[in-house]
Amino acid sequence: MDSLKKPGQIEAHDGSSLRVGIVHARWNTAVIEPLVAGAKKTLHAAGVKDENIVVQTVPGSWELPIAVQRLYSASQVQSSKSSSLGAGDLLGGSTDLSKSATASSASTAAFDAIIAIGVLIKGETMHFEYIADAASNGLMRVSLDSGVPVIFGLLTVLNEEQALARAGVGGKGHNHGEDWGSAAVELGIKRRE
Numbered sequence: 001m002d003s004l005k006k007p008g009q010i011e012a013h014d015g016s017s018l019r020v021g022i023v024h025a026r027w028n029t030a031v032i033e034p035l036v037a038g039a040k041k042t043l044h045a046a047g048v049k050d051e052n053i054v055v056q057t058v059p060g061s062w063e064l065p066i067a068v069q070r071l072y073s074a075s076q077v078q079s080s081k082s083s084s085l086g087a088g089d090l091l092g093g094s095t096d097l098s099k100s101a102t103a104s105s106a107s108t109a110a111f112d113a114i115i116a117i118g119v120l121i122k123g124e125t126m127h128f129e130y131i132a133d134a135a136s137n138g139l140m141r142v143s144l145d146s147g148v149p150v151i152f153g154l155l156t157v158l159n160e161e162q163a164l165a166r167a168g169v170g171g172k173g174h175n176h177g178e179d180w181g182s183a184a185v186e187l188g189i190k191r192r193e
């Protein structure tokens with residue numbers, strides 16, 4: 001039956017009026033970079049303007065929840081002051097990997113959705129489990145508390161091969177970043193309905 005969608009199938013939407021944040025960690029950048037590129041690819045394909053995509057970075061996945069919360073809060077305050085919020089590192093330090101929106105070009109509207117991207121690779125200790133649990137619960141809490149859709153872009157994998165396959169690197173697997181961009185558009189539109 002047409003009405004039955006495949007699991008995970010994402011509806012197509014017009015994203016031309018949306019403003020989307022991407023907050024990504026700086027661990028495992030060989031995987032992070034294609035994931036961010038994949039998310040931006042489907043955001044652009046849905047019509048989201050590059051000046052309405054703000055990319056921020058944090059040291060690691062542990063910092064994703066607080067950075068998403070601050071990005072959302074800052075955009076709320078600044079959209080009322082009609083100043084601009086741009087790329088860079090919310091928590092200090094170097095700027096983002098991509099060359100997305102600059103402070104002068106970013107619009108002042110609040111975000112319609114924020115994509116949190118991190119790559120956690122299991123090591124010898126329980127560190128992986130604690131960060132994965134805290135970051136996933138933290139991102140869900142920020143989303144529910146703020147009402148802004150936070151797209152879960154945290155890869156939790158057992159080795160680098162699994163991570164690369166989920167970023168579509170080397171022609172293997174599928175770039176999950178593309179799904180996250182589409183989910184951001186869908187949820188951003190639905191939030192306005």
Ligand SMILES: O=Nc1c(NC[C@H](O)[C@H](O)[C@H](O)CO)[nH]c(=O)[nH]c1=O
Pocket residue numbers: 025026027028059060061062063118119120121122127131
């Ligand atoms: O340890 N492995 C990882 C990691 N650790 C750093 C952590 O997220 C945080 O930045 C520091 O503990 C400082 O607070 N962060 C990741 O994104 N992926 C990993 O695989």
